[in-house]
Amino acid sequence: MTTAQIRNAMTIDVEDYFQVSAFAPHILREHWDSLPCRVERNIDIALALLNEGNAHATFFTLGWVAERYPDVVRRIVDNGHELASHGYGHHRVSDQNRNDFGKDITHAKKLLEDISGSSVIGYRAPSFSIGADNLWAHDVLLEAGYQYSSSIYPIRHDHYGMPEAPRFAHYPRGEGGVLELPPTTVALLGRNLPAAGGGYFRLLPYQASRWLIRRVNHQDGKPCIFYFHPWELDPDQPRQQGISLKTQFRHYVNLTRMESRIQALLRDFHWDRMDRVFMKAET
Numbered sequence: 252m253t254t255a256q257i258r259n260a261m262t263i264d265v266e267d268y269f270q271v272s273a274f275a276p277h278i279l280r281e282h283w284d285s286l287p288c289r290v291e292r293n294i295d296i297a298l299a300l301l302n303e304g305n306a307h308a309t310f311f312t313l314g315w316v317a318e319r320y321p322d323v324v325r326r327i328v329d330n331g332h333e334l335a336s337h338g339y340g341h342h343r344v345s346d347q348n349r350n351d352f353g354k355d356i357t358h359a360k361k362l363l364e365d366i367s368g369s370s371v372i373g374y375r376a377p378s379f380s381i382g383a384d385n386l387w388a389h390d391v392l393l394e395a396g397y398q399y400s401s402s403i404y405p406i407r408h409d410h411y412g413m414p415e416a417p418r419f420a421h422y423p424r425g426e427g428g429v430l431e432l433p434p435t436t437v438a439l440l441g442r443n444l445p446a447a448g449g450g451y452f453r454l455l456p457y458q459a460s461r462w463l464i465r466r467v468n469h470q471d472g473k474p475c476i477f478y479f480h481p482w483e484l485d486p487d488q489p490r491q492q493g494i495s496l497k498t499q500f501r502h503y504v505n506l507t508r509m510e511s512r513i514q515a516l517l518r519d520f521h522w523d524r525m526d527r528v529f530m531k532a533e534t
C-alpha cells in the first residue's frame with residue numbers, strides 16, 4: 252500500500268486559548284466569559300485550510316464553545332466534517348468521579364446533537380486524561396451512547412499518557428465496548444514517540460513529522476491520527492502572563508509556522524474523518 256492510498260484521520264480539538272489545561276492554575280473558569288474569544292475566527296481558518304487541501308476532519312468540540320458559538324458547530328457540519336465531543340467544560344477525566352464525568356459527557360453530547368441535528372459518536376478527553384487509573388471512563392462513555400474514544404496517548408509525558416497501552420485501535424473494556432483510537436506514536440528504540448501533533452509538531456522540523464507519519468503508514472501499515480487546536484493557528488492571541496517558562500515554550504513555540512505546516516501535511520497525506528477511517532458503518 253502506498254502512502255497516498257492510506258487515509259489518515261485529521262482531528263481538531265475545538266477550544267479557546269484560555270481553556271488549555273496548562274493555563275488552568277492561572278485562569279479561573281469564572282473568567283472565561285470575560286476573555287476575548289478567538290475560537291470562531293480560528294475555526295474559520297482551519298475550515299479554509301481543510302477546504303483548500305480537499306480534506307475532511309473530525310472536530311472534538313467543547314460543549315462550552317458550542318453553547319456560545321452555535322454557528323461554529325453548524326459551519327463544521329455544513330462543510331462535511333464530523334462533529335464529536337471534547338466534553339463540556341474541559342475538566343480532565345482524571346479530576347472527575349464517575350458520576351461527574353457521566354454528566355459532563357452526556358450534557359456535551361446532547362448540546363452538540365441539538366445544535367447540529369447530527370449524531371455524535373466520538374469523544375476525546377481533555378489533555379488525553381484517560382489512562383491506567385481511570386479505564387472505567389470507557390464504560391461511562393458506552394452508557395452515554397458514545398462508540399469511540401481518542402483519549403489514551405500511549406506515551407510517557409509529565410501531564411498524561413499510558414506508555415503501556417496499545418498503539419493502535421483496541422477495546423480497553425473488551426469487544427462490545429467503546430473502541431479506543433489512540434493518537435499516533437512511533438515505536439523507536441524501545442519507546443513510543445509522540446507523532447500526532449501538539450507542541451512536538453511545532454517544535455520539530457516539518458520533515459521530521461512527515462518522516463514519523465510515513466513510518467507508521469509504511470512500517471506499521473496503519474492510518475495515523477493527527478490533532479491540532481484552533482489557537483495554534485493564531486500567533487496574535489493574547490499572551491498569558493505568570494506562567495512557567497516550560498508552559499510558555501510549549502504553548503507559543505513556532506505558532507507562526509503552524510498554518511504552512513498544516514498546509515504541507517494536507518498536501519503530503521490523505522486525510523479524512525475519524526468515523527470514515529475507523530468505523531465500518533460510516534464507510
Ligand SMILES: [Zn+2]
Pocket residue numbers: 264266271337341376377378
Ligand atoms: Zn482540549
